[in-house]
Amino acid sequence: MNNLIVNLVLGDIASLLKIKGANNYKIRAYENAIAKIKNLDVDIKDLVDKGELTEISGIGKSLANTIQEIIFTGSCEEYDNLIKEYPPSIIPLLKVSGIGPSKVKLLYNKLNIEDLEDLKRKAELGQLTQISGIGAKTEGKILSSVNKLLDETDKLDLGEASLLSNKLKTYLDKFKDVHRIKVIGSLRRKEEIINKISLIIECRDFQVISKNIKILPIISEILEENNQKLILNSKLGVKIELIRASSSDFWNKVFWLTGTEEYNKKLKSVFSIRQGDLENKFESEKNIFNKLNIPYIIPELRSDLEILDRAREDSLPLSIKNEDIKGDLHIHSNWSDGRYTIEEMARACQNRGYEYLSICDHTHSLTIANGLDVDRLKRQWEEIDKLNEELNIRILKGAEVDILNDSLDYGDNILESLDVVIASIHSGFGDSQEDMMKRIMIALNNPYVDILGHPTGRLVLGRASYNINFEKLVHKAVETNTILEINSAPKRLDLNSHNVKLAHKLGANFIINTDAHKMKQLDNMKFGVGVARKGWLEKEDVINTLSLSDLKDFLTK
DNA sequence: GCCGTTTTCGGCCCGACTGTTTTCAGTCG
Known part of the structure; x- marks a missing residue:
């Protein structure tokens, strides 16, 4: 919690x-330190106490002092000085697309705009064009972006919400009074956007727990409080809800508070559940399903009304599981914009029990990501060959080749010699549907492209999909035997579960990749598997559940 | 602000696009 x-x-x-x-x-330097702290496995306060902060590369004397101040006082001099000049409420303005730091400064200095609401009002009045550099077009862009942001302020993506919920759980688990805790609601269903973290807690004294959680520095306000429930607002925007349970009704509550209201309503009617059917004490949630004579429905599907008809027919999908995944085919290394060496990433995959991985670094047009030209790519192959002799995991040679305006970033002669080719779009996001589809068709029609990477380009709470005709895209992918990626990065989750379900019906093949740029991000695989489960996928639908030899056969087809 | 070192300070990912200020600063990936 201190790290946060x-x-x-x-x-x-x-x-x-x-x-x-x-x-x-x-x-x-600040951003670098933030990234380092995010990756820490220990409480940063322990490092402060031991005087080991500056041992983290990127944290020097000055930052170490600042961090120490924050831990002991909740703030620091640097911050206090800055907010004398600018109110912290203007910080969210940085997220508005179309304006950057210098425009935020101008908007504050010239128009006294102090927050998003203010920006919205003044944009609607057409006052932003008073700022040099902002014309009518930019003003319109700003307004639509602000509206979107205002809608998103109290929400987190699944990755951030999971992180916070794990921290809360760890914190609560330390109390002797606490018997057990279970995540429920949207987070348990692995929804891509979370606005409330809900935990069921069985404990001896709920008041003690309430008292201790209310005083955490992450909490901004108390929204509701009684002896059964506590709802709080957090500084991250997301709400936190603690629900009290007893040893006798723990699983009942887990059962009823995981699915959405509509789902529960239909569940009751489809399976004729009556009041009193669940008065016993249950030892697990599965026991409840058994008692009600309902086949077990995984949490991920408990917002899906259609699944209840399948449950009634006892024909639920045999949902793919985390342990079915045998490798990760979209991994970056420090040859392009990844943080770690190929060897480090490969060993990290080995530790996760994988049979194989493929290094798919960016290609040379993506200069900001230090994309590889053909020369460097070939040198990378030498390193991979060497590592394959040393390690007990197979490293495949790949590339995440950029889909440019009218071609791919490598020629066919190079693509042909790669084990894995992922084609992705990283530029021209604003292209018309016609242009975008033309570009995607170039990728799908290329015989050496195996996978379409993050196919819609959307960012969760960040950016809408490219302008594409998704069904047309899927038909072509099926026709050309191109695999569609489920990108597991919580900020992408692309494809999303809705698109997965649709593409599955149209006969597409899928792969679940992490797009990891750091070792830790390899753990995001579970989020991609969650999307696949929500999209009704089974093991057979997902290519990286294949053994290495079957995978190679599939890719060379 | 951090790092590494020629120990006292210089280097620290870039390049395209956009709208508008008609020549480029700001934004974005």
Whole structure:
């Protein structure tokens, strides 16, 4: 929890420094430290106590002092000075597409715009064009972006919400009073956007737990409180709900508070559940399904009304499981914009029990990501060959080749010699549907492209899909035997479960990849598997459940 | 602000696009 608080404050400092126009490298130093802290497996307070903070590369004397101050006082001098110049409420303006730090500064200085609501009002009045550099077109773009952001302020993506919920659970587990805790609601259903983290808690004294959680620095306000329930608002925007259970009704509550209201309603009617059917004490949730004579429905599907008809017919999908995954085919290394070496990523995959991985670094047009030209790519192959002799996991040679305007970033002669070719779009997001589809067709029609990477380009709580005709895309993918990627990065989850379900009906093949740029991100695989489960996929529908030899056969077909 | 070192300060991913200020700063990936 300390790590989270430190990062909240450091993040605000970095944002305010940007607005102020401070040295870019100073800002980057803050951002770098934030990334390091995010990756820490230990409580940062332990490092402070031991005086080991500066042993983290990227944290020097100055940042170490700042972090120490934050831990002991909740704030720090640097932050307090900055908010004398600019109110922290302007920080969210940085997220508005079309305006960057310098425009935020101008909007504040010239128009006294202090927050998103204010920006919205003044954009609607057409006042933003008073700022040099903002014309009518930009103003329109700003307004639509602000509206979207205002709608999203109290929400987190699945990855961030999971992280926070795990921290809360760990914190609560330390109390002797606590008997057991279970995540329920949208988080248990693995919805892509979470606005409330709900936990069922069985404990001896609920008041003690309430008292202790209310005082956490992450909490911003108390929304509801009684002896059965506590609902709080957090500084991350997302709500936190604790629901009390007893040893006798624990699983009942888990059962009824996992699915959506509509789902529960239909469940009751389809299976004629009556009041009193569940008065016993149950030892597990599966026991409840048994008692009601309902086949077990996985949490991921408990918002899907259609699945209840399948349950009635006893023809539920045999949903894919995490342990079915045998490898990850979309992994970056420090040859392009990944953080770690191929060897480190490969060993990390080995530790996760995989049979294989494929290194798919960016290609040379993506200069910001240090994309590989053919020369470097060939040198990368030498390294992979060497590692394959040393390691007990198979590293496949791949590339995440950029789909350019009218071609792919490597020629066919190169694509042909790669084990795995993922084609992805990283530019021209605003193209018309006609242009975008033309580009995607070039990729799908290329005989050496195996996988279409993050096929719709959407970012959860960030960016809409490219302008595409999804059904047409899927038909072509089926025709050309191109695999559709389920990208597991919680900020992408692309395809989403709705598209997976649709593409599955149209006969597509899928692969679940992490797109990991760091070792830790390999653990995102579970989020992609969650999407697949929500989209009714079974093991057979997903290519990276194949053994290495079957996978190779599939890819060379 | 951090790092590494020629120990006292210079280097620290880039390049395309966009709208607008008609020549480029700001934004974005």
